[in-house]
Amino acid sequence: MTPKQTTSPEKPRRATLQDVASEAGVSFSAVSKVIRGASGVSPQMRERVTAAIEKLGYRPHAGARAMRGKSYTIGVMIVEMSSPFQPEVVQGITDALEGTPYQEVLIAGGLSPARQKRSIEALMDRQVDGLILVAPWMEADWLEELGAKIPTVVVARHGTAANFDTVVDDEYQGARLMVDHLVSLGHERIVHTSMPSGGLEPFVLSHTARRHGYEQAMTRHGLVPKVVETTYSEVGGYEAAIQAFSGDERPTAIFAGADIAALGVLRAAEERGLQVPEELTVAGYDNIYVSAIGRISLTTVDQSGQLTGANSTRLLLERIGGRTQPAHYVIAPQLVPRKTSAAPGHVDQATPISVQH
């Protein structure tokens, strides 16, 4: 009953096709046929082989399979796991792969294009059958070359590609939804916080799309867009808010490009003694986990990571199946109004007084 000790190093060898074949009294080719579901197998043999597989606990050797072409492994690169969107995407992938012979394997790409490239190469060294890259940072050309080598789906980059598929949330639309929401509440001075573009044209990362969507929507409403560039982080949001407050006319609403930055905006507002939402409306984008909890209750935009993952997987399997025409899938975002947004209230009277230059 006590666990086996390692002291006697008689590790039981993993069962192979040959072992199963001996057990069932057939050739190993026959076993292979059964496993592959190939034709030319009698029901009796199938049964005996299946029993032997069961008995020995046989599992195919992925390395050996990889040598013959397919590893039945999907490589997923995520940049960083801390954001809640990425785990959701992964969950979507896992669910979509359930019931297929494929298994996904993740790799943390890290925060630089060079590292991300190395991670992708590590995945390719391991003979994955396809790649799903979540918000990769490297140049489009590199991805095009990659896509020519291996079935690839890129998540969260706007734009079209020749050699790989993309799945992306319509972030222009998401930003528009938010602006419409704020305008319908009565806001006019709405500041957007963004981050430096990063020069990945012709591809467009999330923040650029959100910013453009914001600008278009503002213009459409006849309002003047005003963007503050810091970073998508709590500190970045804080700094952006400080900058926004320092202008001539204090904004009545701050639409942060990311929830995490919105949290910094909230802190800045608190320090200034500005009541949210009475004196300042704050909104974000991403619907991260904390945005939902009572103490924050942040108005934001949700993009379904689950859907993103599921569709990425679908496209990838199609590509593995032989499709070569690139596909681009766009997912509709959803506005999530919560307690940090309201009609601009007391702010109209208070504005000139509390501004400090």
Next chain:
Amino acid sequence: MTPKQTTSPEKPRRATLQDVASEAGVSFSAVSKVIRGASGVSPQMRERVTAAIEKLGYRPHAGARAMRGKSYTIGVMIVEMSSPFQPEVVQGITDALEGTPYQEVLIAGGLSPARQKRSIEALMDRQVDGLILVAPWMEADWLEELGAKIPTVVVARHGTAANFDTVVDDEYQGARLMVDHLVSLGHERIVHTSMPSGGLEPFVLSHTARRHGYEQAMTRHGLVPKVVETTYSEVGGYEAAIQAFSGDERPTAIFAGADIAALGVLRAAEERGLQVPEELTVAGYDNIYVSAIGRISLTTVDQSGQLTGANSTRLLLERIGGRTQPAHYVIAPQLVPRKTSAAPGHVDQATPISVQH
């Protein structure tokens, strides 16, 4: 300059040892020697081969290597990525593996022992050379059997094992640190929120260790421990707080077993109109990302995920190197006092009045 189109399906084959050998004008065995750093290689040959490898961009085929014994891949199972501890552990692993020939690969184990087992098996099918399991939920026996088959390190489970190593934060100690902190501030009625044990003895998961540490420390201070069992979630924390408030004597401090639950406690306090920390001290455990941000600023206990990852990797590499004696590494936690904890202030006067039965 435009990216190659996939329309002409002339995917360039990946370079093999043989290709490199032809390029360098030597035998493929010689190339293998160079790559493995084996002896019996002249400097000139090494140079020519290295040049050829460079030129062709040769990279070893992990599948083929796996067939000969080593895949140079470390499998890491994480239960869920949403918690911030796990990404940190992964970061620690990545850093520790930098410069070694090994590469880690992650798999999301999911929220049930059955799924987690399947994930681990999927990793083994892929011939990983070793496993790091972060907070796995399955029975100890299963892990013992696993450890007999493959070098394994288990993270975040207290207790000793025969066939694998463990790396764990000293959560008894962490809970004691927190209780000492609260007591030193003057608190006496300190409630702890926990979750049902789950029956994984003789192994002990985090919440049980924290609870025991809390109980011991309270007793040592001559105080009466009081535990509320809900779940480690925002809602769970909220419910636990409501229960804690409903007693005869309202606690002056609530020490949640997890930061995420502490957030729920904060919400409950807010709803009750209790000022934190003036009327109620709130503390957590984990030091998750949001705990640090200004608007929350939660007093908590930090366990270094980075250190955990680094040490897990070290132990695993030792085991892969041949060690069979089990090792168990304990990491010291650190108290992180922030703004949600303070001496019990107005509460002493206010207690009898605001309690509702």
Next chain:
DNA sequence: GTTCTTACGGACAACGTTGCACGCTTTTGG
């Protein structure tokens, strides 16, 4: 000048699969 050692490079047999080519039965069709 012969023999022994050493250093180097190459040949080769696995490793566990896949999938084709091949034969042996059994059935079917005339």
Next chain:
DNA sequence: CCAAAAGCGTGCAACGTTGTCCGTAAGAAC
């Protein structure tokens, strides 16, 4: 009743490595 076809099982050659074994040539020792 014989030939052809279909059904079924086996044999075998890859796939890209590692690591052992072996042969050769150059240098050292006598």
